[in-house]
Amino acid sequence: VIADFLVQGAQMLIVLLTAPMLTGLVRKIKARMLRRAGPPVIQPYRDLVRLMRKEVVLADTASWLFRVIPYFIFAATWVASSLVPTFRTGLLFSWSADLIAIIALLGSARFALALAGLDVGTSFGGIGSSREVMIASLAEPAMIMIVFTLALVAGSTQLSTMAGFMESSAVGLRVSLGLALIALVMVAIAENARIPVDNPATHLELTMVHEAMVLEYSGRHLALIELSASLKLLLYLSLIACVFAPWGLAGPSAGLGALAVGALAYLGKLATGGFLLALFETSIAKMRVFRVPEFLGAALMLGLLATLLLFVSRSL
Amino acid sequence: MPMLAPTVVVLACAALLLVLAIAAVWIGRTRAGTTIIYGASLVIALTAFLAGMAQLLRGGVPADDIMLPLGLPWIGVRFRMDALSAFFVVVVDLGAATASLFAIGYGSHERARLRVLPFYPAFLAGMNLVVLADDAFSFLVAWEFMSLSSWALVVAHHRVPDNVRAGYVYLIMASLGTLALLLTFGVLAGPHGGYAFAEIRAAHPSPALSALVLCLAVVGTGSKAGLVPLHVWLPLAHPAAPSHVSALMSGVMTKVAVYGFVRIVFDLLGEPAWWWSMLVLMLAGMTCVMGVLYALMQHDLKRLLAYHTVENIGIIFIALGLGLAFKAYGMAWAAALALTAGLLHVFNHSLFKSLLFFGAGAVLTATGERDMEHLGGLIHRMPHTAFAFLIGCAAISALPPLNGFVSEWLVFQAILLSPQLPSWGLKFLVPAVGALLAFSATLAAACFVKAFGITFLGRARSSAASAARETDRFSLAAMFSFAALCLIAGILPGLFIDALAPVVQVLAGGRMPVQTGVEWLSIVPIAQSRSSYNGLLVFLFMVISGALAASAIHRLASDKLRRAPAWDCGYPDACPATQYTASSFAQPIRRVFGSVVFRAREQVEMAPPGDPRPARMTVVMHDPVWETLYLPVAAGVGYAAERLNHLQSLTIRQFLSIVFAALVVLLLVLALWP
Numbered sequence: 001v002i003a004d005f006l007v008q009g010a011q012m013l014i015v016l017l018t019a020p021m022l023t024g025l026v027r028k029i030k031a032r033m034l035r036r037a038g039p040p041v042i043q044p045y046r047d048l049v050r051l052m053r054k055e056v057v058l059a060d061t062a063s064w065l066f067r068v069i070p071y072f073i074f075a076a077t078w079v080a081s082s083l084v085p086t087f088r089t090g091l092l093f094s095w096s097a098d099l100i101a102i103i104a105l106l107g108s109a110r111f112a113l114a115l116a117g118l119d120v121g122t123s124f125g126g127i128g129s130s131r132e133v134m135i136a137s138l139a140e141p142a143m144i145m146i147v148f149t150l151a152l153v154a155g156s157t158q159l160s161t162m163a164g165f166m167e168s169s170a171v172g173l174r175v176s177l178g179l180a181l182i183a184l185v186m187v188a189i190a191e192n193a194r195i196p197v198d199n200p201a202t203h204l205e206l207t208m209v210h211e212a213m214v215l216e217y218s219g220r221h222l223a224l225i226e227l228s229a230s231l232k233l234l235l236y237l238s239l240i241a242c243v244f245a246p247w248g249l250a251g252p253s254a255g256l257g258a259l260a261v262g263a264l265a266y267l268g269k270l271a272t273g274g275f276l277l278a279l280f281e282t283s284i285a286k287m288r289v290f291r292v293p294e295f296l297g298a299a300l301m302l303g304l305l306a307t308l309l310l311f312v313s314r315s316l
Numbered sequence: 317m318p319m320l321a322p323t324v325v326v327l328a329c330a331a332l333l334l335v336l337a338i339a340a341v342w343i344g345r346t347r348a349g350t351t352i353i354y355g356a357s358l359v360i361a362l363t364a365f366l367a368g369m370a371q372l373l374r375g376g377v378p379a380d381d382i383m384l385p386l387g388l389p390w391i392g393v394r395f396r397m398d399a400l401s402a403f404f405v406v407v408v409d410l411g412a413a414t415a416s417l418f419a420i421g422y423g424s425h426e427r428a429r430l431r432v433l434p435f436y437p438a439f440l441a442g443m444n445l446v447v448l449a450d451d452a453f454s455f456l457v458a459w460e461f462m463s464l465s466s467w468a469l470v471v472a473h474h475r476v477p478d479n480v481r482a483g484y485v486y487l488i489m490a491s492l493g494t495l496a497l498l499l500t501f502g503v504l505a506g507p508h509g510g511y512a513f514a515e516i517r518a519a520h521p522s523p524a525l526s527a528l529v530l531c532l533a534v535v536g537t538g539s540k541a542g543l544v545p546l547h548v549w550l551p552l553a554h555p556a557a558p559s560h561v562s563a564l565m566s567g568v569m570t571k572v573a574v575y576g577f578v579r580i581v582f583d584l585l586g587e588p589a590w591w592w593s594m595l596v597l598m599l600a601g602m603t604c605v606m607g608v609l610y611a612l613m614q615h616d617l618k619r620l621l622a623y624h625t626v627e628n629i630g631i632i633f634i635a636l637g638l639g640l641a642f643k644a645y646g647m648a649w650a651a652a653l654a655l656t657a658g659l660l661h662v663f664n665h666s667l668f669k670s671l672l673f674f675g676a677g678a679v680l681t682a683t684g685e686r687d688m689e690h691l692g693g694l695i696h697r698m699p700h701t702a703f704a705f706l707i708g709c710a711a712i713s714a715l716p717p718l719n720g721f722v723s724e725w726l727v728f729q730a731i732l733l734s735p736q737l738p739s740w741g742l743k744f745l746v747p748a749v750g751a752l753l754a755f756s757a758t759l760a761a762a763c764f765v766k767a768f769g770i771t772f773l774g775r776a777r778s779s780a781a782s783a784a785r786e787t788d789r790f791s792l793a794a795m796f797s798f799a800a801l802c803l804i805a806g807i808l809p810g811l812f813i814d815a816l817a818p819v820v821q822v823l824a825g826g827r828m829p830v831q832t833g834v835e836w837l838s839i840v841p842i843a844q845s846r847s848s849y850n851g852l853l854v855f856l857f858m859v860i861s862g863a864l865a866a867s868a869i870h871r872l873a874s875d876k877l878r879r880a881p882a883w884d885c886g887y888p889d890a891c892p893a894t895q896y897t898a899s900s901f902a903q904p905i906r907r908v909f910g911s912v913v914f915r916a917r918e919q920v921e922m923a924p925p926g927d928p929r930p931a932r933m934t935v936v937m938h939d940p941v942w943e944t945l946y947l948p949v950a951a952g953v954g955y956a957a958e959r960l961n962h963l964q965s966l967t968i969r970q971f972l973s974i975v976f977a978a979l980v981v982l983l984l985v986l987a988l989w990p
Binding site: 049052053054055056057058059060061062063064065071072074075076078079093095096097098100101104105107108110111114115117118119120121122123124125126127129130131133134136137138140141144145148151152155156157158161215216218219220223224289290293300303304307308310311312314 | 692693695696699706710713714715716721725728729731732734735743744746747748750751754755757758759761762764765766768769770773774775836838844845846847848849850853854857858859861862863865866869873874876877878879880881882883884885888889892894895896900901902903904905907908909
């Protein structure tokens with residue numbers, strides 16, 4: 001039990017510590033592809049430390065809610081991301097929330113962030129919140145449809161069971177899984193406010209969504225929100241890796257060697273995912289806000305189609 | 317001495333409430349009248365709640381029949397409290413007790429006291445009697461009593477033109493519903509007139525008659541519950557009543573309608589046919605999405621809440637429809653899961669919807685405003701109300717670790733069992749319903765970001781909002797007790813699921829696995845390896861990690877804080893009108909979904925250069941249900957009335973010849989009848 005406890009603790013620390021690295025890596029690769037030198041990979045850590053040490057400048061009209069929300073978002077995102085198997089399945093607390101609950105935890109974080117956008121009473125916060133909930137209103141159902149697909153294939157909404165099933169030979173090639181993967185990537189892009197849905201680097205008011213909501217945040221609050229955003233990106237990459245590329249994932253009774261292999265494989269998967277994300281982002285332009293519903297509507301339809309296929313035949 | 321039977325206690329409570337209603341005509345005139353009436357209602361409702369609870373926790377043992385020599389002489393009036401009734405007694409009286417507590421404070425602002433006080437206890441008594449009734453006659457009488465007393469409360473403020481219209485539409489729809497129920501029981505009782513529920517249960521109607529009963533029951537109970545397209549009265553009538561009554565109508569009376577549906581379809585009607593669930597699921601899925609889309613378009617806080625009740629009724633009926641489907645194919649364990657999900661949502665919704673209406677009532681007393689466009693910034697002026705309202709918003713948006721999430725999670729788990737259903741129609745319908753459910757769940761979150769964000773956050777949009785004062789202690793006590801229950805039901809759902817087991821056992825013929833024995837108090841719908849959820853641990857993890865992060869950062873990094881004007885990209889505007897409003901918040905969603913569903917069109921009217929007139933933007937929206945279903949019917953009735961109007965001014969000879977012709981036709985029909 002103590003070993004299980006340690007593994008769960010290690011997972012919590014690993015996600016927390018690698019998340020900014022992943023963000024830095026994506027930025028670096030993007031910069032290199034654009035023939036820029038780019039900031040060093042560890043730059044996000046420096047930013048976080050700097051932000052945490054700075055004082056918070058709080059708007060006069062901000063309420064207590066505005067100050068609590070960063071901690072809430074961080075807590076929800078951290079808990080969610082430490083329940084997704086990264087290097088080992090069967091984590092000690094993995095059964096306390098299945099995939100639907102993990103999605104809903106992220107939903108809680110988004111709910112809180114959208115409220116924070118409205119709290120100060122500026123028009124930028126409002127624009128961010130209202131667009132965020134519009135995007136979420138399509139992204140989340142699409143995600144639930146993907147969960148349905150995976151759950152119907154694996155016979156469980158529990159991530160550990162799912163990963164175990166996907167690793168076994170019972171999976172085979174399935175149309176529904178292909179559709180679900182495409183949909184999941186689309187949802188992940190939208191949820192993490194990446195190009196083409198949103199641009200994490202922009203401050204142009206007509207286009208921004210996530211950045212508009214957090215515009216009034218500063219100091220340690222901003223640091224927590226940035227960290228949560230990194231954690232969320234990591235969560236989605238881990239999710240895709242654990243379900244669609246479960247190779248190397250250590251089993252519940254694995255020894256130290258298998259754990260090390262699992263950890264290395266995980267880092268490798270993260271690096272690959274980050275590279276693909278950077279590649280995708282540099283090769284595409286941002287969409288208009290009102291094109292986003294079409295993009296996410298496609299994801300929703302793919303998810304629904306995948307689920308329907310499984311209702312027709314369990315082997316599709 | 318044997319303990320007093322719970323049925324007798326609840327029945328006595330109902331009788332006391334009726335006495336109280338009559339006494340209120342005189343007590344209401346005194347100065348302490350409000351406190352006395354609501355205080356007495358609180359005590360009585362609490363007693364009934366405890367009795368219902370005792371009955372439910374005893375496992376709903378075959379309850380004793382009570383027959384009173386009232387009503388029609390050869391029928392009598394029968395009452396009985398089985399597990400299902402006991403559960404709904406708990407829901408009704410918990411809501412009633414808390415609403416009475418709220419009203420001790422809230423009701424003192426009432427100007428037209430005598431229009432509210434006598435009808436309030438009568439309304440409570442009506443709801444209790446519907447749930448206890450054990451024969452069709454007393455069920456219908458109690459049902460109609462509940463409708464009429466709530467109608468009186470809806471038109472309590474009859475000087476407001478909107479309220480009169482609401483009362484009118486409500487009366488028509490309630491009559492339609494009762495008519496459908498009357499026919500339902502008429503068909504169920506058969507030609508021999510066995511009106512007692514026990515006799516109806518023993519009879520086995522033919523499939524055609526069962527189908528007829530199902531359709532009639534859907535219309536009868538669905539119109540009271542608010543199933544689309546029978547919901548039109550609900551968003552008019554619920555907000556029109558005083559807020560504690562709105563809370564009861566939305567949180568509790570719709571549940572009594574759900575009780576009616578469950579009682580008739582699951583209990584009285586016998587074995588379901590597979591296609592019944594198709595009908596229920598289709599209506600429910602449509603109800604879900606339409607309800608929340610309507611709610612998003614509102615800027616009246618109470619009307620938004622009322623429309624949102626429609627969505628939750630949809631969720632409950634989705635669960636009930638799934639239960640019907642599983643039951644029709646003999647999958648008792650799956651039916652038990654779906655029914656538990658539905659009934660748990662009944663309970664949860666009664667908690668958070670009442671809580672939200674209490675909050676809206678508190679805002680209404682503090683500011684005199686229901687229109688969100690004139691509110692804002694109330695979190696500074698009413699911090700406690702804001703906190704309780706926030707809990708309600710998060711719970712209704714199905715966010716973990718609160719209770720709304722648990723019941724929706726169970727519905728999703730039930731949906732995931734449906735590939736095992738053999739029918740092809742259901743195989744295609746259920747995933748679509750699942751998508752609609754997921755869709756409405758996220759839109760609900762959007763809706764409540766708007767409701768809370770525009771009302772309580774930001775800066776005050778009117779002087780009334782900037783001068784608001786925190787509400788009284790009684791109202792706060794009512795709100796906080798429900799907020800606490802939302803959290804408890806969210807982190808310890810196993811207790812509630814186990815309490816529902818005897819109810820589900822009777823209706824579905826099976827039950828969910830016992831939850832209280834599961835380690836760490838998780839809930840496990842089927843098996844651990846398949847799915848499990850632990851609200852308690854999720855809650856604890858979040859509290860610990862949030863507190864850990866806060867203390868670490870404050871200790872190790874910085875805890876300094878400075879207040880300054882808002883940044884707003886360098887151009888902060890002091891005027892509160894520059895904030896996002898309720899309608900601007902909903903604009904993206906209106907553009908994406910509303911342009912299809914409501915044919916929403918935006919017209920911008922810009923004055924030419926040099927003209928000092930302000931620019932105008934108008935949004936035109938059409939209510940699809942009202943315009944395609946109700947207006948044609950109303951027009952048809954009007955047309956027929958106009959044509960028949962000529963009959964008034966005929967001569968006596970013409971009248972006599974019409975009578976003669978009618979007689980001949982009737983005799984002919986009788987002669988030709990096979």
